[in-house]
Amino acid sequence: MMIRTAVFLSLLSWASAYAEGDSEAITITRRDSRDTIAGAAGHFTGSVRVQRLFEVKAPGRTGGALVTFEPGARTAWHSHPLGQILIVTEGAGWIQPWDGPIQEIRQGDVVRIAPGQKHWHGAAPTSRMAHIALQEQLDGKVVEWMEKVSDEQYRKR
Amino acid sequence: MMIRTAVFLSLLSWASAYAEGDSEAITITRRDSRDTIAGAAGHFTGSVRVQRLFEVKAPGRTGGALVTFEPGARTAWHSHPLGQILIVTEGAGWIQPWDGPIQEIRQGDVVRIAPGQKHWHGAAPTSRMAHIALQEQLDGKVVEWMEKVSDEQYRKR
Numbered sequence: 001m002m003i004r005t006a007v008f009l010s011l012l013s014w015a016s017a018y019a020e021g022d023s024e025a026i027t028i029t030r031r032d033s034r035d036t037i038a039g040a041a042g043h044f045t046g047s048v049r050v051q052r053l054f055e056v057k058a059p060g061r062t063g064g065a066l067v068t069f070e071p072g073a074r075t076a077w078h079s080h081p082l083g084q085i086l087i088v089t090e091g092a093g094w095i096q097p098w099d100g101p102i103q104e105i106r107q108g109d110v111v112r113i114a115p116g117q118k119h120w121h122g123a124a125p126t127s128r129m130a131h132i133a134l135q136e137q138l139d140g141k142v143v144e145w146m147e148k149v150s151d152e153q154y155r156k157r
Numbered sequence: 158m159m160i161r162t163a164v165f166l167s168l169l170s171w172a173s174a175y176a177e178g179d180s181e182a183i184t185i186t187r188r189d190s191r192d193t194i195a196g197a198a199g200h201f202t203g204s205v206r207v208q209r210l211f212e213v214k215a216p217g218r219t220g221g222a223l224v225t226f227e228p229g230a231r232t233a234w235h236s237h238p239l240g241q242i243l244i245v246t247e248g249a250g251w252i253q254p255w256d257g258p259i260q261e262i263r264q265g266d267v268v269r270i271a272p273g274q275k276h277w278h279g280a281a282p283t284s285r286m287a288h289i290a291l292q293e294q295l296d297g298k299v300v301e302w303m304e305k306v307s308d309e310q311y312r313k314r
Contacts, residue, residue, distance in 0.1 A: 031265025
């Protein structure tokens with residue numbers, strides 16, 4: 001009887017440790033389990049899909065998303081309080097800082113945008129572009145959205 | 158003469174602002190310009206290649222690398238002070254928390270490892286696996302390396 005109780009308590013303790021490990025220590029989000037939503041009309045021009053890859057979770061402060069732009073689609077002008085990293089995963093697109101030229105970015109390129117830098121990014125007119133976007137949160141904010149990129153601004157390249 | 162000087166000074170100021178914008182506002186690292194190095198023998202088992210994608214740059218604290226494991230290759234046991242995110246980009250592999258079971262991860266999966274959690278990850282015995290690894294720095298540290306994963310531990314699945 002004492003042995004049975006010991007085994008039971010031992011199993012209970014293992015189950016509890018295991019449940020904790022399973023739900024907290026390592027969390028796996030499967031490829032097909034994540035939602036993809038349309039980019040908010042107020043912040044994007046054209047057809048844009050946003051798939052959240054991982055949320056900010058304290059004490060960490062980084063969140064990430066996969067963003068896909070159909071040809072001609074782009075973000076509005078915006079900035080990030082702690083900057084942004086883009087890892088281009090598909091196609092070719094454009095990026096432009098305020099007061100700077102449009103530059104081409106292609107699959108495999110990594111882009112760093114400085115904190116507070118007003119900029120936009122998106123697809124080229126004839127090519128889809130997708131990138132992983134990484135931002136660190138500052139005081140609960142990851143982005144400040146501004147005005148849209150006009151067709152005239154977009155066609156300036 | 159005054160007009161020429163004004164134009165010259167204005168161009169000088171524009172050039173300086175532009176140079177600053179070009180080198181700091183947006184930095185593009187091209188796909189073929191990044192070095193790939195072998196994973197340090199003390200921290201990995203088997204054939205592992207590490208391509209640094211972006212360095213930590215203050216005020217940001219996140220750095221990222223693309224890590225490719227040939228079949229059977231894996232990290233040593235290790236932990237990260239602020240945790241880690243893995244975005245699996247190729248193949249299938251394994252991940253295991255200390256005191257938990259080995260779990261399979263596949264292309265497209267996103268994995269979150271909790272701060273301070275002792276764990277390892279790597280390829281499956283018959284499949285290559287590559288992932289983007291993202292870590293936030295705390296007091297200048299992103300990782301604490303521990304003992305290697307023995308063949309017995311690796312074959313336990």
